[in-house]
Amino acid sequence: MEQVNERTAVSPSSPFYDEMYEDGQQVRPHYAKVHERLMGMKPEERAARQSRMNGRLLEEGITFTLAQGDSSDMLERTIPFDLVPRIIPADEWYMIERGTKQRVRALNAFLSDIYQDQNILKDGLIPRRMVMGNRYYRTEMMRLQVAGGIYVTASGIDLIRDEQGRYYVLEDNLRSPSGFSYVFKSRSIMTHDFSELFFSHSVRGIDRLLNDFRNSLRNLAQTDAGEPVMALLTPGSYNSAYFEHTFLAQQMGLLLVEGRDLVCRDHKIYVRALDGLKKIDVLYRRIDDDYLDPLAFRPDSLLGVPGLMNAYRFGNIAIANAPGTGVADDKAIYTFVPDMIRYYLNEPPILNNVPTYLMSRPEEREFVLGRLEEMVVKETSLSGGYGMLIGPSSTESERALFAAKIRANPDNYIAQPTIKLSTAPIHADGRLESRHIDLRVFAVLGSGGVSVLPGGLTRVAMREGSLVVNSSQGGGCKDTWVLSE
DSSP states (O other), X not given: OHHHHHHHHHSOSOSSOBSSEETTTEEOGGGHHHHHHHHTSOHHHHHHHHHHHHHHHHHHTOEEEEEESEEEEEEEEEOOEEEEEEEEOHHHHHHHHHHHHHHHHHHHHHHHHHTTTOHHHHTTSSOHHHHHTOTTOOGGGTTOOOGGGOSXXXXXXXXXXXXXXXXXXXEEEOSSOOOHHHHHHHHHHHHHHSHHHHTTSOBOOOTXXXXXXXXXXXXXXXXXXXXXXXEEEOOOTTSTXXXXXXXXXXXXXXXXXXXXXXXXXXXXXXEEETTXXXXXXXXXXXXXXXXXXXXXXXXXXXXXXXXXXXXXXXXXXXXESOTTGGGGGOTTGGGGHHHHIIIIIOOOOSSEEOOOEETTSHHHHHHHHTTGGGEEEEETTOOTTOSEEEGGGOOHHXXXXXXXXXXXXXXXXXXXXXXXXXXXXXXXXXXXEEEEEEEEEEEEEETTEEEEOSSOEEEEOOSTTOOOOOGGGTOEEEEEEEBOO
């Protein structure tokens, strides 16, 4: 009787696609072993296992800074990790991988084009004002030769599934996508604390991606003098993703530096070391463009390096991801990515966008304003779950406020129908309950093409009924398994 009740708790009859269950009851074949093992455990046994995993997170300091109430009230906490893995069959992953590679190639081609010849603007596929007036467009990058023509060394493509199980791209993250470290730590925890479950499956490994990432950074170096010196530029220990910065620097053999550790001399960037100055060849930055160089961007920035952009222009240092990449992950530009794929690659898109309405178009704006209770409205320049209205769970006053914002600044907003995000079971107080999820797929672009991390980061809305999966808004994560056969 206990198992029947739990299955009902995990997968009630609902309009959502369930990752583990088909038609509310039948276990999908690729989840059979996981389901059997979980149902064979007593609730207190599952709770103890989950507690051990949470203890590992705390011991290793795997944290994220969470917004509490208003944005000035912050709380550092461990990322909620769920013991029930998300499993993706091999054929399903093949489509995701191909679609991700295609999308990254097209986005990189778009960035190269708009900072060089601007053919896509001349041909009228994208309105010129949407690019040239974009807050992330950097005139400083015009005609600047980027090492290897690679603007987006690392990217994170967010996918969701609708009620039929079809994958859609929700958004592209190209500036400094976060979450790499949580993928690797999730896998480490699962193999250590639930090894009998993990090793009962043939799961594709993930370690190669870090090697590909390092090689992609190395190939950006504009030097023939032996091994290049590479560094990760962090805003510092108070940043919400500082754990990830330290993890990646350690795993890839990068120097972990802050702006105050670096100095510009003769249009070259050096790190202050005990034995003097050491020239930096490649800088993997985890700070936004605005703060990179107070001489080029915000003069009040204390996080960046004065003279960095001049050193970049002279070809004395490579920066990943390149400054100015944010224009390609703007939520309004997102609507044109399928057109970019056809334009630059002459291919049909493998992964489709979520249907999206541009508030800058009067007819689309009026259509959305008449249906705000059905829509998700997003501010085009924000990420992390900020600046959003989720229509079905909003109040009348919240909708009125957003309607006023849209009418005042229509270029700043897009809207999408509320997608019925797929669900997956999580462990909650000894029981298994359904929660909404998405998938951030990580890709690395190098001279040899695009490498995609098998599985990526499954993010979970830990609160029942919530559609917000972002870590900054209280979301958790799962280990994501791609089956090799």
